Amino acid sequence: MKLYHSHRAPNPERVSFFLRAKGKLDAVEIEEISIMKQEHRADSYREISPFAQVPALVLEDGRTLTESQAICQYFEALWPEPNLLGADAFEKGEIEMWSRRIELMWIMPFAMWFRNTHEMMAPLEVPQSAEQAAKGEKAAKWFASKVDAHLESHDFMAAGRLTNADIVTYIACGFSAVMGWKPHTELEHLGAWRARMKQQGFAG
Ligand SMILES: N[C@@H](CCC(=O)N[C@@H](CS)C(=O)NCC(=O)O)C(=O)O
Structure with a gap:
């Protein structure tokens, strides 16, 4: 395939x-x-x-x-193993909950900021809007702070182990750098979590 x-x-x-x-x-x-x-x-x-x-x-x-x-x-x-989307009903719900939150409340507003600001995106986002960019930046930064608060008392985003919710969060952190924003360097618990992801072999 x-x-x-x-x-x-x-x-x-x-x-x-x-x-x-x-x-x-x-x-x-x-x-x-x-x-x-x-x-x-x-x-x-x-x-x-x-x-x-x-x-x-x-x-x-x-x-x-x-x-x-x-x-x-x-x-x-x-390929069911290792399980990344939940081994029982609650895990499936919890992992999906965090993955969706990250997608909808971090990645999407961040993309709105990036697409409406970055010169690289100008040919794809016509016309770019400073107002949309400002809304996206504010929303993404607000949600990253909520993720940081969650990680203060959790080693992983959901289910107490590495799952898709961590993968989506890791992607959100990496994507944020295209705007020169590195939330994992600003937010303590997010930074510690990202270091744990790197120990698990995540790169980039
Ligand atoms: N909901 C889709 C979104 C896919 C998507 O937006 N992909 C972006 C790359 S991250 C893309 O193809 N963008 C092309 C464009 O905006 O013209 C998914 O999760 O796969």
């Missing part, structure tokens, strides 16, 4: 980090799609991903999945 991926883009990277945590990175062929070169908007790629987004997973028989979380769920079902 083939994963269409973009290096340093948060949604594809959460899938490749998920695969790495499963120990299955080598089981999937990876093809890089350059968002900066707008390769994701080519007609040939739109045939794979109708909304022109990365990642996309194409199985041997041609069936296709897009949406990073859907692809991770497919991998979890294919």
Whole structure:
């Protein structure tokens, strides 16, 4: 199977980090799609991903999945161990709760800030809006402080062990650096948690 991926883009990277945590990175062929070169908007790629987004997973028989979380769920079902999406009903709910919170209350507002400010994004976000950027920055920073407070009393985001919630949070921290914002250097508990992730082999 083939994963269409973009290096340093948060949604594809959460899938490749998920695969790495499963120990299955080598089981999937990876093809890089350059968002900066707008390769994701080519007609040939739109045939794979109708909304022109990365990642996309194409199985041997041609069936296709897009949406990073859907692809991770497919991998979890294919390779159940190590469990990353929850071993029982409560874990499944708790991991999903934190993953969704990070996605909706950190990554999405951060993306609004980044896309509406960074010159690299100008061709993709037309027109850029300073007002949207300011709203996004404020919301992402507010939520990062809530995550820091959560990590004061938790070694991991959910379920007491490394899960998808940690992967999504790690991606959020890394993505934030494109705006020169490094929340893990400003926020004590987030910083300690990130150091633990690095001990588990996370890089970047
Ligand atoms: N909900 C989708 C979002 C995918 C997405 O937005 N991917 C970004 C890269 S992180 C993309 O393809 N952007 C292209 C663009 O904005 O034109 C998912 O989770 O996979």
